[in-house]
Amino acid sequence: MKDSELKYIWSVPKYLPYVQPELTPEILEQAQKQIGYNLPDKLVEILKIQNGGYVRYKLAETPHEQIMGIGPYFPSLTDFDWTESKEYVSFELDGLVPIDGDGHWYICLDYRENKEEPQVSWIDLECDDEQKIADSFSEFLELLELDVQEDKLVIETVHSIEENVKQIELILAIEFEEPDYFMSGYAIYRGKYKDSWIWLTPNKVPTGFVREEDKRYNELKDQMNSSSVQYIGINENYLFLVLSEEKLISEVMEKLGSHNMKIKPITEFI
Known part of the structure; x- marks a missing residue:
């Protein structure tokens, strides 16, 4: 998707329970302290438009359907714990921050190699698999396509x-x-x-x-x-x-x- 389409990234109608309260500088600062990393500028930009929810632009051929917001309700970008998952995979989980997932797979901001500019990675806990999706969150956004049922x-x-x-x-x-x-x-x-x-x-x-x-x-x-x-x-x-x-x-x-x-x-x- 293009930068000009960012304001249209969120699905309509939005499922209100999955949308967090408005993102404020204070909430953002606290979230970044909690996860230990600064979030990508483009992610912050779209979370200021809407703080999480289902998206209409998606990563093709994957179950990707949302970008988590920051807040007190499920699902929240800051609400994750890899402790119990570490025994099931052969790769490092510390430094991964999920932005979508169902407990078996996740799309993550990947700070393991670069703590300032995270990659975006796919991990599958059941299959013990990890793959790089994009070198940055901005590049990840460029991969997203409008989800259209073509026979509609x-x-x-x-x-x-x-x-x-x-x-x-x-x-x-x-x-x-x-x-x-x-x-x-x-x-x-x-x-x-x-x-x-x-x-x-x-x-x-x-x-x-x-x-x-x-x-x-x-x-x-x-x-x-x-x-x-x-x-x-x-x-x-x-x-x-x-x-x-x-x-x-x-x-x-x-x-x-x-x-x-x-x-x-x-x-x-x-």
Whole structure:
């Protein structure tokens, strides 16, 4: 990704429990004392935009999906302990600071060779494996790519998602289930067309979301009042259509198009 895209690195909607409180100079100073190293300038820059969370620009062909922020909530960049892991690997863990990971693998700032300018490394605790990803965090950012499902379709519309649901149901002779808001905080409509699942979702979504079951729901729920778009550069009123069977995409596009629905692959927009 380019420097001009840094402000768009964070996914929308943001999952609020994974976003730490605003990064202040005092919080940053304390965090750097705790880990024993200064964080890269570019990392600090993006954490000032949003202090951690899921990202829309990702490292291809890896499970990378977030950059941890700095703060009191899980997951936090300062909350790690290699003590119990050292017996399982043949390489040194001291000097590694995770920025993403699931307990088995991690993407880390790697200060083992250079305490001023860390590399970025991949480690796998189960496989006793380590690999250098980039010589610096800035170089790591350049490797990130916008995470786009290339077979996603875009419906160009000025009508509501509910109106489009009714029209698609009539054209394809299907019935959508009640929309699911639990997964991502916005309406996800699902139906069955022949032997394929079909999903319809909006581009305009809440800026952030938290589930009612979350312990911090009452604290965070007011942050769901604003809205944003999932994909910059695509009209906020447009909708996304995805099919589980790629072989049916052309057929569905033709049927919807024959009823004056404007539908194109997302690759024509991004």
